[in-house]
Amino acid sequence: MNRIKLSEIPTQPPKGMDKSDHEDKTKALIEELGELQNVLFAEGKHSLLVVLQGMDASGKDGVIKEVFSGVNPMGCRVKGFKKPSEEEMKHDFLWRVHKEVPEKGMIQIFNRSHYEDVVIQRVHEWVTLPVIKERYALINAFEKLLQQNGTIILKFYLHVSRDEQQERLKERLSDPRKMWKYNANDLEESKRWDEYMVAYEDAFNTCSPDIPWMVIPADKNWYKEYLIAKTIVEALKKLDMQYPRIDGQKG
């Protein structure tokens, strides 16, 4: 696997790519995802875990809203991981995460995840680097456990430029529909941009090489949504799922 170097990966779509053409493709993919989720649920052999990470305002919420707009809410759950609660702090860092993994048939989306425990905690030096390194190994074992139980894990890093992030944070101050998302702390965190990039890169390059991170150019929503929808649809299609028959035989 090639090592990920974030500064070398564009945050914009490739030049010459057509927006409206890809919006149409995304629409078709979203519909296909709805179909695939039906059979995932009916078959009940696999589950899908989508992990979303990214800096503040990188568009994680938007991905959830758009890419999963065609799925039946009955078969899809979203869990946002914020500052751990007191109870959660009394457990190992994977305890609260393990409780939320998808059962067979289900799609689970993580809005932030156990990767916060090797990123924000490293940037703020809340834990030491040797502890971070240990956590990489624990994360790898944990993800393997899920994978061996039939969980497909797709991990997306929403890669925005710092300029684009600043734009979006400013927008939150002027758009009444977005103001509630504004958090003064986001600007503070943004100052640590370079440290975040190092922490992310190290996590991406060390964690679960067979369950790789996908770095998604995320300055343009249409391109980000297209890539993510496409990746999910392709991964589910590979499972070659079938609606169960009463006689127990395959389709």
Add this chain to the structure above:
Amino acid sequence: MNRIKLSEIPTQPPKGMDKSDHEDKTKALIEELGELQNVLFAEGKHSLLVVLQGMDASGKDGVIKEVFSGVNPMGCRVKGFKKPSEEEMKHDFLWRVHKEVPEKGMIQIFNRSHYEDVVIQRVHEWVTLPVIKERYALINAFEKLLQQNGTIILKFYLHVSRDEQQERLKERLSDPRKMWKYNANDLEESKRWDEYMVAYEDAFNTCSPDIPWMVIPADKNWYKEYLIAKTIVEALKKLDMQYPRIDGQKG
């Protein structure tokens, strides 16, 4: 409140009602629901609990898939209540339900609910009638507790005719996309139709008069979806919700 008598309530839409006209209206309502959910989530003052009950094949899953197709999965959770687990059986009947009520800002859908504990349990005589009567009072207190904490509770009974149910159960045997839903037990349960109607009526007429049950004619999916979407949108609009502003003043 008028007492509900199921045999006097039609399972078909009113005569002369136009299907495609109402499908268009439902589409607009679904979009409006998506908007309302955004502000519900942003404001974080209320929550919405949608309770779905109905005989097997009355279309509960379909309602979830269609009516909530415009909501952001981040703000909406679905819980199906099946046969209680061993752990659940060791608790009071509301224990597993209380764990799943929506936090402020969220929509929670119950696919079956605590009403199973006064319906199926009564029909099968797993508990005595005096216990059932006690449960009505406990349910009323429980729903009041939620309501006083800002939860809007909307309870829909999907009212299908027995003929329509038989049709749909048969369809499950012939449609490969529906076969996985087939359960031989559903036919057994269907034989107790009249007892179910009595148990439902009694629950509807006794539980939480100020949080009334709505009996939805459900033989036609387009009409059922229209009525439910309309009821939910109207209930949320009454809340007069606002996007929070940073200065803490109302929009």
